[in-house]
Structures are given as C-alpha cells and as structure tokens.
Amino acid sequence: MSGRGRQRVDPARVAALDVLRAVRVEDGYTNLVLPAVLAQHGLGGRDAAFVTELAAGTIRRRATYDAVLAACIDRPLRKVESAVLDALRLGTHQLLGMRVPAHAAISTTVDLVRAKVSHGAGGFANAVLRKVSARDLDGWLAAVAPDAGSDPHGHLAVAESHPRWVVDALAEAVGEDDVAALLAADNVPPRVTLVARPGRASRDELPGAPTPYSPYGVTLDGGDPAGVPAVADGRAGVQDEGSQLVALALANAAVTGRDERWVDLCAGPGGKAALLAALAAERGAALTGVELHHHRARLVARAAAAGPGLAGVVQADATRAPFADASADRILLDAPCTGLGALRRRPEARWRRTPGDLAELVTLQRALLAEAARVLRPGGALLYATCSPVLAETAEVVTAILDAHPQLRLDDVRGSLPAVPDAEGPLPGTVQLWPHRHGTDAMFLALLRRE
Missing domain, CATH: 3.40.50.150 (Vaccinia Virus protein VP39)
Incomplete structure (x- = not known):
C-alpha cells in the first residue's frame, strides 16, 4: 500500500473500525471501548460524535445491515473476511442510517478496506456498497425482511435488529401491541x-x-x-x-x-x-x-x-x-x-x-x-x-x-x-x-x- 493511499484513510472511520474489532474480538463493551479508541486516535468534538454514532449505530443495527449485505454478496457472510465485513457494515450504516452522501460513504469505506486489508478487497467493497446504495432503508426492508403479516416477529428481528429469540421473549413480556415500540426504543441511544x-x-x-x-x-x-x-x-x-x-x-x-x-x-x-x-x-x-x-x-x-x-x-x-x-x-x-x-x-x-x-x-x-x-x-x-x-x-x-x-x-x-x-x-x-x-x-x- 502506498503512503499516498494510507493518507487518504479517514481517522474517524479507522477509529470506528477499531471499536467494532474490539467489541467482536475482545468482547469489549461499546461504551467502554469508545473513550480509549478516541483517545488513541486523538479525536474529539464532532469527530468523536461521528465515531460514536458510526460504531454504536453499526453494532445496534447489525441484523438489518447483514440482511442487506447478504442480498448484495454472492456467498454467505461467514465466508467474508471479518475486517472486510466490519467495514461493509460501517459503510452500510453510513448509506442507510446516517446523512453521509453516498459517494463519501462508499469511497471512504473502500479506502479503509484497501488500507486495512488489500487493494482487491477494496474493489470487492466498492462493488457491494454500490449495490447497497441502490435503495434506501425502507426499500431494503421491503426486500429482505420477512412479511410482517405472516411472520411479525421475523419481520421485527430484521427491521428492528434484534435476535429472533430476543424478540420472542420481549414480546411475551410487554405484549404484542407494544413490542415494536419497545424494540424501536432499544435502537435510540439514551441521553446521559x-x-x-x-x-x-x-x-x-x-x-x-x-x-x-x-x-x-x-x-x-x-x-x-x-x-x-x-x-x-x-x-x-x-x-x-x-x-x-x-x-x-x-x-x-x-x-x-x-x-x-x-x-x-x-x-x-x-x-x-x-x-x-x-x-x-x-x-x-x-x-x-x-x-x-x-x-x-x-x-x-x-x-x-x-x-x-x-x-x-x-x-x-x-x-x-x-x-x-x-x-x-x-x-x-x-x-x-x-x-x-x-x-x-x-x-x-x-x-x-x-x-x-x-x-x-x-x-x-x-x-x-x-x-x-x-x-x-x-x-x-x-x-x-x-x-x-x-x-x-x-x-x-x-x-x-x-x-x-x-x-x-x-x-x-x-x-x-x-x-x-x-x-x-x-x-x-x-x-x-x-x-x-x-x-x-x-x-x-x-x-x-x-x-
């Protein structure tokens, strides 16, 4: 990788990728990992807020984004290299869950994959994220989530990004009429x-x-x-x-x-x-x-x-x-x-x-x-x-x-x-x-x- 290529990698996105890796590999907790990663990269202010939303939002909406990525990749996600999949999830969150322009979300993610994995993996990420950018979140949910009428819990598991067994358990506790509101509230970061x-x-x-x-x-x-x-x-x-x-x-x-x-x-x-x-x-x-x-x-x-x-x-x-x-x-x-x-x-x-x-x-x-x-x-x-x-x-x-x-x-x-x-x-x-x-x-x- 050339020095010029490495310079193009956005530090905030590198930090977000580091958070995802620490949570996945080291069983870290997002709220505890974030301060250390931000300090390591010297990020504060708006950059810190961006990293926090990017990393926490990606982890929170993982099931939704994995369903979208599975529809855009011609092999099972388990066969995608972990670092590449983490970066694809970050890129998908920028495309579907944040107000990041599509060209910026795609290009910065491709740069990140090229710097952290390989040039070839960057090309793969570019092709996948271009497919993701073809629809908005609602459009993708209509395409990849189970039908809400025939499988309401399966639909919520994808649309609100919770494991199916968790949806079942929470629905039993709160009731069918309230479970969608509860799951949606789980995806809203709480104020301090x-x-x-x-x-x-x-x-x-x-x-x-x-x-x-x-x-x-x-x-x-x-x-x-x-x-x-x-x-x-x-x-x-x-x-x-x-x-x-x-x-x-x-x-x-x-x-x-x-x-x-x-x-x-x-x-x-x-x-x-x-x-x-x-x-x-x-x-x-x-x-x-x-x-x-x-x-x-x-x-x-x-x-x-x-x-x-x-x-x-x-x-x-x-x-x-x-x-x-x-x-x-x-x-x-x-x-x-x-x-x-x-x-x-x-x-x-x-x-x-x-x-x-x-x-x-x-x-x-x-x-x-x-x-x-x-x-x-x-x-x-x-x-x-x-x-x-x-x-x-x-x-x-x-x-x-x-x-x-x-x-x-x-x-x-x-x-x-x-x-x-x-x-x-x-x-x-x-x-x-x-x-x-x-x-x-x-x-x-x-x-x-x-x-």
Whole structure:
C-alpha cells in the first residue's frame, strides 16, 4: 500500500473500525471501548460524535445491515473476511442510517478496506456498497425482511435488529401491541442521566432537565459528565433513572422495628450502592456492599466512599453471603441477568446473549434470592430487581422463591414509586419500567417480606 493511499484513510472511520474489532474480538463493551479508541486516535468534538454514532449505530443495527449485505454478496457472510465485513457494515450504516452522501460513504469505506486489508478487497467493497446504495432503508426492508403479516416477529428481528429469540421473549413480556415500540426504543441511544447523591449534592447544582420520576436525577443535553464539578467530586454520578428508582423503591419501603443495617448483595459496579449509602446515611443507617469480583468491589468502594453511609464492601459470593440469618433490615438484590432491558446503552449485548445464558442466569437468580431471604429479618424489606423484563428472570423467579419459601410473601412495591404511571409488572404489586413508556432501562422490581 502506498503512503499516498494510507493518507487518504479517514481517522474517524479507522477509529470506528477499531471499536467494532474490539467489541467482536475482545468482547469489549461499546461504551467502554469508545473513550480509549478516541483517545488513541486523538479525536474529539464532532469527530468523536461521528465515531460514536458510526460504531454504536453499526453494532445496534447489525441484523438489518447483514440482511442487506447478504442480498448484495454472492456467498454467505461467514465466508467474508471479518475486517472486510466490519467495514461493509460501517459503510452500510453510513448509506442507510446516517446523512453521509453516498459517494463519501462508499469511497471512504473502500479506502479503509484497501488500507486495512488489500487493494482487491477494496474493489470487492466498492462493488457491494454500490449495490447497497441502490435503495434506501425502507426499500431494503421491503426486500429482505420477512412479511410482517405472516411472520411479525421475523419481520421485527430484521427491521428492528434484534435476535429472533430476543424478540420472542420481549414480546411475551410487554405484549404484542407494544413490542415494536419497545424494540424501536432499544435502537435510540439514551441521553446521559446524572444523579445527585442526597446529603452530598442537590439536583439544583446539576446541569440538565429534571428527571420525571426520580427527585435526584437530571438528563443532560450534551457535554462530558466528567466536567460537572459534583460528578468529578463523587457527590453525583452517572446513573439511569430506572436504576435510581430501584434504590428509591427499597429506601421508601416500610419496615417495622430497627432500620440500621442495609445490604446490597450484588453491588458492582456501585451506582445503586452509592445512592443507597447516601439515603442510609440520612437515616443513621449504613450499607454493606457485597461483590464477587475484586475489580468491581473496588468500583463499589470508590463510588460509595465519598460520603457517609457505607459500612464497607465485602468481596464474597452472594450465594453464600457472609451474614447471619435474619440480620439485615433492607436488602437490595439487583441480580445478574441477561441485560435485555438495557439494550439502548449496551447494543452489543443483544448479539452476545443466548437462550443458554438465560437458563444459567435463572438458576443463579434463584440461588441468590434464596440467600437474600435467609439474611432478611422479619419486618424488613427485600427488593429483587433485574435489568431485564424477560418473564423467566422476573415473574418466574419470584414465583419459584415464593413456592419454595412459605415464610416469604410478595408485597406491593408500587406504593414506593407512586409517581410512576403505567408500570404494572407481571405479578400483582410488582413494577416493570420500559424504555418506550418511561424513558428508562426496563427494570423489574419486586418487594418481598419475611413473615
């Protein structure tokens, strides 16, 4: 490759290709990979915004673009070199999902493939993308997506770019009438939401518009949240409003008797723990966080230690929690889950999760909830939460624990979040938040009591 050819390669598109490779090869997370790649290439401002949309949008719409590319390539996509396929996806997103002129989308992608793979591969990319540019997105969907009348879930899997099994599971949870709106909301990048940790910061000192349901949150119109003084000081943090509501639901639940010992059983990476610790401190209580992994335990300690209310962080397996029976007054179990309620902010998760993962996670969720029930004292409050609306992880887990533990009962958590409308969960008294209804991640909440 000549030096002249290499100079024509756009750094922003090289950076986007690097993000796709890191997500594909190293199992990276888009939101975590992007800052490092942008710093490596020295990109900021409009270039950084372009890379973010190009990389995240390509990952988000992968199924749609792969269906289009499959119609333009005379061999299975699995036989296309990975680096070339990544570049073709980037080019297709520019053609069908961004306001990039066709000639620029094609020529810059061809230059990228020639620089990163070979001159011959560049010619192949040129031929493919010219075919892609012959139609707009709607035209391609009409050509490659299954018929919506005869196969509605198959159509949505391509049109809204979700694996078919995920479409099936989400439709079961939200209902057929709402599933298209939910999937579309998954493809809209969320705005950054901040939380003012009570007793340490006030919402008034944070820039942005107040969140509709959490009294501590604001949504930013733009800018780097790290530049907000309260965030830099650890008095505020970045946290989706749905996660704020999980912490508030536990803190607002009534308890009888002592209210001193709060526990977050799966505390990493620490956002909910930090908010709970601040709320606990206002009442003279203290929170103990439990986290299995060392690096995540350190994140919890860092997030929650900037103010009072944190009794400590214990690195331990929460299925064998280091607490005596009936010793905790309030327990949060934000259980590990498929994360299918947070696909707006973690676009790669939809391509990584499998039905096998779901089965393994349900087994873990049931074990964790049984252990939480052991630690909960009579008169206390246990909040089970997942960042997934999938019924196997929500209603079925709760029903199973109630069947296995007669001393537990399901209470009504809706009274702890009275300002949140249209959030009835799959079991009476539970809450289910939705991106398309509430602008939050799809958090599930169930409040349990021990008789």
